[in-house]
Amino acid sequence: MSVKHLGEAYEYPSENRIERYGGDINFYVRWEQHLMFACPAAYRAPVAMPFGDFAEQMLRPDYAAHPDTARLDFARCVWKLDKAPWQPDLGKSIADNGIGHMSYIEFSAPGLDGLDGKGY
């Protein structure tokens, strides 16, 4: 389907196109079983940043409020990229791990299932 319209062709670029990020990209991350963080979180990061640095310097501080975070070990997590199983290399860059603009990352940490193990 497409938009019914009057006049010229109805064509517009994505408002959030990668060209507007000055070399960085915008992507999203969710920690499963931790609904205290109500939504997947949005990030802007340089593609050359090592993924391990991103995890420790950006993700971890965001989760500081949760009691599970002290025991969170990114090296032992189970990951998905755009809903497909994925094994990131923490030493490699965001780009080299295959993360692109508007990618969606999910991960779970074995043994950490939220407050009282109830997903929050």
Added chain:
Amino acid sequence: MADKVFIALQNNADAQPIILAIAADNPEAVVVESPGMVKIDCPGRLVIRRASIEAQIGRDFDLQELHLNLISLGGNIDEDDDEFVLSWQR
């Protein structure tokens, strides 16, 4: 059972004779009061008769005066000078 039509009116003095007339003319109508409003549900069809309201208030009444105290309704409307009818088609 037929789907219910409904009308809701502000719960004020002006609306009381209208509510009484509706209750008298529609034996199956159920009047539910909430803060500030009255909702009247009725299976299938509900009629508001000008003559019944006039009998309550002792003066001429134009059915379009309903607009002043109307809150909401559900159903197909058929209105003329004498009756305001809400119904779902069977």
Added chain:
Amino acid sequence: MAKGKKLGLKERYALMTRGLDWETSYQPMDAVFPYDHYEGIKIKDWDGWADPFRLTMDAYWKYQAEKERKLYAILDAFQQNNGQLNISEARYLSAVKLWLQGITPLEYAAHRGFAHAGRAFRGAGARIACQMQSLDELRHAQTQLHAFSHYNKFFHGFHGFAHMRDRAWYLSIPKSFFEDAMTAGPFEFVTSISFAFEYVLTNLLFMPFVSGAAYNGDMATTTFGFSAQSDESRHMTLGLEVVKFMLQQHEDNVPIVQAWLDKWFWRGYRLLGLVGTMMDYMLPKKVMSWQEAWGIYWEENGIALFHDLARYGIRLPKHHEVAAKEKHRLTHEMWLTLYQYGNALSLHTWIPDDAELDWMSEKYGASFDERYRPRLVYLREREQRGERYFNNRLPMVCQVCQIPVFYTEPDDPLVQCVRIVEAGGTKHHCCSDGCADIFRREPEKYVQALLPPQQIYRGEAGGARDIWEYAAWLHLEKDVDTGEYRGSPDQQHWAQWQQAHKATPADAA
């Protein structure tokens, strides 16, 4: 017709709404009215359009004037008698702030939209109905601003609604809803606003919520709310009429109308989650739960309407069963979201007290006790030990409804629901199958959406780098307009005024 005989209602309506227009001669009608056929809706006879209320312009002025007189008499009395002191509690005003910020601008948008739709239709009956509605909507915007202006003298968070309308993340939800409708053709616009939104869904706003305002002592909101709703009845009737009109005119219109009903039911339902949260959480004295209201106004009254339309080949809107699965958890999930992003809201959030939690347990039963009550209690304990929880990271936002993606899977309340859609080689995210369907139907439209978190990251929100700078760009003062209710200036003022209000002359002496 006998001389001097009073005309009947039906005759008056026919005389006052027919034969007022003319066939154009310098230009073809299709060129003068390009908007009323490009959507694919086929109309054989515009005179098939009738307003069942048969309201003519003279009667419209007469009754609207009477409503205004009543309304302003009450607003004057409310202001002169310090009506703001009679509300149940100052936190109730979070609901009123959300109304002012989120809903009042929609009234104004509706005024514009119906002015446009009135110009776009070639049938005189439709044009007159749109003209009246356009005037109504302007009236609603004005009376709401007038009523709320009194609260602005005493409480924080009312100051920036016009500034925030084009900036605030949570106000992009209602704004995008209306802009989606206004950028569609006139038939879709009227279907979306008059039918799907006003007939099917706004009863939930104007009936249980306004009744709740009455219960919480808010005479200003109750009065304009019900005064506006009496216009709303006319709009709903117009909405049902336009849908029946399209369906009766040509069978080719049926699938087009069905697609619009599917789309606008879902968009309206998503938007109304905010209203449900107002009912369940923001009213200190509660009237009816969202789940109960949904049962009455959608499952009973709304579905009756769709049964009535079945004779034209219309079925229930897609994904209505998802709404049923979400009804016991929608408001809890939404409030927990607003609570953690309360650092960028022009209203306060809080954890309900024990009596309110008991009310929710009674209304929502085991699922509330199992999942949401423990979360609320945990957050309250944190707050009491000085660790009030805020989420400082910007959320993913749905590309269609623009709501932060907090909803859980229809069949799994522990897993967030995220749908990935693609257009033009770029991925986008939706909160539900309902929104993903809407995206896929018109991807070129939704890729243009301006989503606040992305806007911030692109440096287009006044250069704000985090949620605190963003709040300042919204003209929000931290912990005054925003944040936790307990300990806020609004709460402290309220306590002082209540103390003074209760003091007897003997106390003063």
